[in-house]
Amino acid sequence: xxxxxxxxxxxxxxxxxxxxxxxxxxxxxxxxxxxxxxxxxxxxxxxxxxxxxxxxxxxxxxxxxxxxxxxxxxxxxxxxxxxxxxxxxxxxxxxxxxxxxxxxxxxxxxxxxxxxxxxxxxxxxxxxxxxxxxxxxxxxxxxxxxxxxxxxxxxxxxxxxxxxxxxxxxxxxxxxxxxxxxxxxxxxxxxxxxxxxxxxxxxxxxxxxxxxxxxxxxxxxxxxxxxxxxxxxxxxxxxxxxxxxxxxxxxxxxxxxxxxxxxxxxxxxxxxxxxxxxxxxxxxxx
Numbered sequence: 001x002x003x004x005x006x007x008x009x010x011x012x013x014x015x016x017x018x019x020x021x022x023x024x025x026x027x028x029x030x031x032x033x034x035x036x037x038x039x040x041x042x043x044x045x046x047x048x049x050x051x052x053x054x055x056x057x058x059x060x061x062x063x064x065x066x067x068x069x070x071x072x073x074x075x076x077x078x079x080x081x082x083x084x085x086x087x088x089x090x091x092x093x094x095x096x097x098x099x100x101x102x103x104x105x106x107x108x109x110x111x112x113x114x115x116x117x118x119x120x121x122x123x124x125x126x127x128x129x130x131x132x133x134x135x136x137x138x139x140x141x142x143x144x145x146x147x148x149x150x151x152x153x154x155x156x157x158x159x160x161x162x163x164x165x166x167x168x169x170x171x172x173x174x175x176x177x178x179x180x181x182x183x184x185x186x187x188x189x190x191x192x193x194x195x196x197x198x199x200x201x202x203x204x205x206x207x208x209x210x211x212x213x214x215x216x217x218x219x220x221x222x223x224x225x226x227x228x229x230x231x232x233x234x235x236x237x238x239x240x241x242x243x244x245x246x247x248x249x250x251x252x253x254x255x256x257x258x259x260x261x262x263x264x265x266x267x268x269x270x271x272x273x274x275x276x277x278x279x280x281x282x283x284x285x286x
Contacts, residue, residue: 034278041271048260048267055260059253063202066246067238070098090236097236104237106207107230110192110200112165113155115183118148129182132158134166137187140265141178148182156183161258163190163201168224171212173204175254177261186224194240196247198254203235 066072070087071079081087086099093103118131130136131146150157158164158181166172168186183189192200210233211225278284 030284033284038271038275038278041267045264045267045271048264052257052260055253055257059198059250059257060202062250062253063198063246066242067199067202067236068206072238072242072246092234093236098238100239102237103234105231106200106203106233106235107227109195109203109235109237110190112188112190112227112230113183115185115187115189116152116156118146118152118182118184121148121152121182123147123149129157129180130178131184132164132176132178132181132187133184134168134170134172134186136178136181137164137166137172137174137176138170141181150182152182155189157181158183158189160262161197163197163204164188165190165204167226171208171215171225173201173208175201175258177258178265195243196251198247198250199243207233207235 065079070081070085074080074083074085076083080098087096088099089095090097090101090103097103115132127150128147129150129152130141131148132141133146136142136145158176160177160179162176164172164174164176164183165188166186167188190200190204211229214229215224
């Protein structure tokens with residue numbers, strides 16, 4: 001058979017070429033059962049994604065209601081601002097905030113640990129941690145992810161539920177859900193002994209648009225956020241007790257979100273593992 005691809009630099013496929021291919025497929029009834037099973041897996045993944053979108057919106061709405069609209073429950077359980085709660089002008093924020101609140105920076109409410117250059121920590125044995133780079137933050141861990149020794153500083157180890165902030169090039173804030181990993185440079189692991197995770201997570205998420213605007217203005221250089229930018233940021237800070245009251249309401253929602261993400265990862269691995277075996281008849285659906 002002569003293929004035009006031999007005569008050109010661009011390979012091509014057509015119906016005639018496919019007509020020469022012999023495929024070994026299971027019986028049609030088995031194909032139907034396998035297709036139905038894979039479809040159900042995909043439906044469950046889609047369902048979890050839809051639930052997570054609702055959970056994320058629910059948590060964000062609750063956070064905004066308390067700390068953006070200032071309608072957190074007052075002493076009588078009524079929405080503070082809507083019920084006529086006292087508001088005072090803050091000169092640093094240039095707006096009114098509830099009486100008793102203060103202003104500060106993102107640097108004030110959390111600690112930012114920068115990752116390591118993981119090429120210095122290659123694994124020497126069979127045990128390893130996947131390296132979490134900006135790509136992994138966006139696309140998840142894969143077989144092509146780099147590997148690091150598990151014997152790295154404890155602070156550089158990331159666990160499910162940790163808040164990550166990529167501060168260089170691709171700016172993003174995310175709650176990690178891909179299992180234990182090694183934190184690469186250009187990403188902060190954000191923790192705090194002063195504030196609950198829900199507070200600094202949503203404050204970083206809200207400020208992200210401003211950081212991206214700053215990066216966009218520096219068109220000739222790679223956009224990145226420094227410690228100085230974190231220190232120069234201005235945010236509204238509620239009393240500590242109120243932060244933890246909100247956390248008690250919001251954290252269960254984020255935990256459910258994390259559980260659905262973990263389930264989807266397992267379902268995707270199962271689907272991808274089963275697919276080739278179902279196609280070639282190694283396994284069947286009962």
